[in-house]
Amino acid sequence: MTAVxxxxxxxxxxxxxxxxxxxxxxxxxVEDINLQVKQGEFIAIVGPSGCGKSTFMKLTTGLRHATKGSIHVDGQPVNGPLKISGxxxxxxxxxxxxxxxxxVLLPLEIVEPYRTHFKEKKD
Ligand SMILES: Nc1ncnc2c1ncn2[C@@H]1O[C@H](COP(=O)(O)OP(=O)(O)O)[C@@H](O)[C@H]1O
Ligand SMILES: [Mg+2]
Known part of the structure; x- marks a missing residue:
């Protein structure tokens, strides 16, 4: 088993x-976010429109790169879109x-490694 x-x-x-x-x-x-989430932990981020909730999600999932600071998910630096996120x-x-x-199947049609075998495995 891989250590988490x-x-x-x-x-x-x-x-x-x-x-x-x-x-x-x-x-x-967003400015100077320092936040840790443990495996299995459930968190909710609440705040008014424009406070940075979606920006936080984009940073966590690798859809945006941080201008400053570092982001790790499961011990790895996030440098691009994460396949484990939804x-x-x-x-x-x-x-x-x-x-x-x-x-429901749309993501499998678009995202590698699923798309390569989508047609043959669709059934
Ligand atoms: N694509 C963008 N370009 C420039 N500014 C943006 C963009 N998306 C969001 N912002 C700005 O970033 C801030 C945080 O927005 P956002 O993360 O969408 O807030 P929330 O999801 O909490 O409503 C806001 O000031 C918003 O105007
Ligand atoms: Mg939002």
Whole structure:
């Protein structure tokens, strides 16, 4: 069995400016996040619109790179989109022209390593 890092999610002094222009103005979407989540721990982040909840999720899942600081998930630095993560959206994001099952299968159709074998294994 592989050892699991003590802190499954580990943010150290994480800042994010969404682009160079905002960075030049010292305008950060999130500032100096320090947060650790242990394996199996359940956390909720609550705050007003625009406080950085979605930005935090984008950083954790590797959809955005931190401008400063370090982010580790399961002991590995996050440098790109994480395959082990999933996100449930606040608003419905189903494709109305697909069946329920085809909506559920959509990620497997798009994301490697599943997409390569999707057609042959679909049944
Ligand atoms: N793509 C973007 N470009 C520039 N600023 C952004 C972008 N997305 C979010 N922001 C800004 O980052 C801050 C945090 O936003 P966000 O993480 O979406 O907040 P929440 O999810 O808590 O409502 C806000 O000031 C928002 O305007
Ligand atoms: Mg949000």
């Amino acid at each position: 890092a003590e802190n499954f999610v580990d943010f150290k002094n994480v800042w994010l400016a969404y682009n160079d222009e905002l960075l030049a103005q010292n305008h950060f979407a 996100m449930a959206f606040q608003a419905p994001s189903l494709l109305p022209w697909r069946t329920t099952l085809d909506n």
